Amino acid sequence: MAAKMFRICVLLILISPALAVLCNPADKKNLLQFKQDLNNPYMLVSWNPDTDCCYWNAVKCDQKTHRVISLTILYSGPFTNFSFQIPPSIANLSSLRTLILHKLPNLAGHLPPAIANLTSLSYLTISWTNVSGPVPDFLSQLKNLQFLDLSFNNLTGSIPSSLSQLPNLISLRLDRNKLTGPIPDSFGSFNSSPSLFLSHNQLSGTIPASLANQDPMRIELQMNKLEGDAYMLFGANKTTQMVDLSRNLMAFDISKVEFPTSLISLDLNHNMIYGKLPEGLKAVDFLQMFNVSYNRMCGEIPQGGRLQRFDVSSFFHNKCLCGSPLPDCK
Numbered sequence: 208m209a210a211k212m213f214r215i216c217v218l219l220i221l222i223s224p225a226l227a228v229l230c231n232p233a234d235k236k237n238l239l240q241f242k243q244d245l246n247n248p249y250m251l252v253s254w255n256p257d258t259d260c261c262y263w264n265a266v267k268c269d270q271k272t273h274r275v276i277s278l279t280i281l282y283s284g285p286f287t288n289f290s291f292q293i294p295p296s297i298a299n300l301s302s303l304r305t306l307i308l309h310k311l312p313n314l315a316g317h318l319p320p321a322i323a324n325l326t327s328l329s330y331l332t333i334s335w336t337n338v339s340g341p342v343p344d345f346l347s348q349l350k351n352l353q354f355l356d357l358s359f360n361n362l363t364g365s366i367p368s369s370l371s372q373l374p375n376l377i378s379l380r381l382d383r384n385k386l387t388g389p390i391p392d393s394f395g396s397f398n399s400s401p402s403l404f405l406s407h408n409q410l411s412g413t414i415p416a417s418l419a420n421q422d423p424m425r426i427e428l429q430m431n432k433l434e435g436d437a438y439m440l441f442g443a444n445k446t447t448q449m450v451d452l453s454r455n456l457m458a459f460d461i462s463k464v465e466f467p468t469s470l471i472s473l474d475l476n477h478n479m480i481y482g483k484l485p486e487g488l489k490a491v492d493f494l495q496m497f498n499v500s501y502n503r504m505c506g507e508i509p510q511g512g513r514l515q516r517f518d519v520s521s522f523f524h525n526k527c528l529c530g531s532p533l534p535d536c537k
């Protein structure tokens with residue numbers, strides 16, 4: 208009995224620091240300001256000044272410092288029925304490491320410079336909103352960023368070359384906006400070879416040769432207006448797993464490309480790529496997705512590797528590709 212009581216006491220002592228979490232007063236004040244700037248949306252009804260802000264909906268605190276480190280606002284029912292912007296008061300939430308604003312169709316306006324004050328951010332997502340205007344240059348000041356996701360918005364203008372100054376970036380998502388202009392040359396100088404998701408924009412020009420220096424895990428450039436060669440995305444010295452260049456204006460001789468054996472998914476459909484598929488593709492052992500349809504390729508599909516696992520639709524609508532799974536070469 209005594210032993211049991213003792214164990215219960217120990218348990219209480221162990222969990223009590225968690226119960227005692229006290230929201231940092233300045234953070235609390237700043238959150239309440241943020242709420243007021245958004246016109247007190249129903250979703251933030253739990254943000255009651257009389258309660259500990261570390262228990263508020265969408266908020267997370269650091270267990271030791273009690274600073275607010277995460278704010279995650281996802282669409283969950285009626286957030287607001289009026290259009291709103293990211294308030295400048297967000298600048299004061301300086302201890303945030305994670306900021307997620309996701310699926311908020313009424314979130315409009317530009318990305319405010321106040322975001323540049325959040326220098327502790329390692330995870331920034333503003334996606335599926337109606338935010339418009341440019342991808343701001345000031346994002347390059349957020350040196351701790353590892354994940355930057357601005358996908359599914361209404362952003363316009365070109366991609367700022369300064370983003371390559373983010374030394375710790377693991378993933379850059381700017382897909383599904385209305386971005387124009389080229390992929391910056393500077394993207395060859397990322398320290399950390401982030402995965403690049405730039406698909407479904409109106410990017411044009413050639414892919415910069417400097418990307419030969421990068422070894423991203425994934426690169427998605429589909430549904431743009433990119434042209435020219437793509438050799439710099441490939442090469443035996445890379446460990447890239449996924450490349451999607453489909454629905455662009457790429458035109459190059461595929462027979463010259465050395466594909467990394469790490470590839471799992473390669474989609475090149477709807478371009479103007481020509482030449483014969485290289486025999487080297489037989490050595491790409493883990494290929495699970497492959498599509499070179501709607502190009503101008505010719506010659507026999509390499510036989511005896513993995514390519515015969517894919518059906519006709521991976522190869523059809525080329526100039527004169529032949530051999531299994533397409534009809535025999537004459």
Ligand SMILES: *[C@@H]1O[C@H](CO)[C@@H](O)[C@H](O)[C@H]1NC(C)=O
Pocket residue numbers: 288
């Ligand atoms: C917005 O919501 C409030 C409260 O639910 C409601 O009274 C108001 O009529 C709504 N306004 C519009 C424009 O739908």
Ligand SMILES: *[C@@H]1O[C@H](CO)[C@@H](O)[C@H](O)[C@H]1NC(C)=O
Pocket residue numbers: 240295296297298299
């Ligand atoms: C940030 O906090 C300071 C000090 O509380 C305050 O004076 C300032 O107005 C706040 N800034 C914004 C943009 O809310």
Ligand SMILES: *[C@@H]1O[C@H](CO)[C@@H](O)[C@H](O)[C@H]1NC(C)=O
Pocket residue numbers: 298299323324
């Ligand atoms: C945000 O950064 C700017 C420029 O560094 C500075 O002037 C301003 O005081 C900062 N605002 C807050 C709320 O920290």
Ligand SMILES: *[C@@H]1O[C@H](CO)[C@@H](O)[C@H](O)[C@H]1NC(C)=O
Pocket residue numbers: 290312313314315337339
């Ligand atoms: C998005 O913003 C545009 C203007 O920039 C506006 O016409 C449209 O209604 C907004 N969409 C939503 C869902 O708020």
Ligand SMILES: *[C@@H]1O[C@H](CO)[C@@H](O)[C@H](O)[C@H]1NC(C)=O
Pocket residue numbers: 336337360361
């Ligand atoms: C983007 O903006 C245009 C007009 O500026 C608007 O018609 C469109 O609905 C917006 N897109 C989204 C996803 O809200």
Ligand SMILES: *[C@@H]1O[C@H](CO)[C@@H](O)[C@H](O)[C@H]1NC(C)=O
Pocket residue numbers: 419420421422442444445
């Ligand atoms: C791969 O090799 C090419 C040519 O030797 C070189 O330019 C490039 O920097 C290398 N890429 C990586 C990611 O090491």
Ligand SMILES: *[C@@H]1O[C@H](CO)[C@@H](O)[C@H](O)[C@H]1NC(C)=O
Pocket residue numbers: 476477497498499500501517518520521
């Ligand atoms: C390849 O892409 C074409 C064009 O989008 C599509 O019709 C076909 O189904 C795709 N095949 C595979 C196996 O992905």
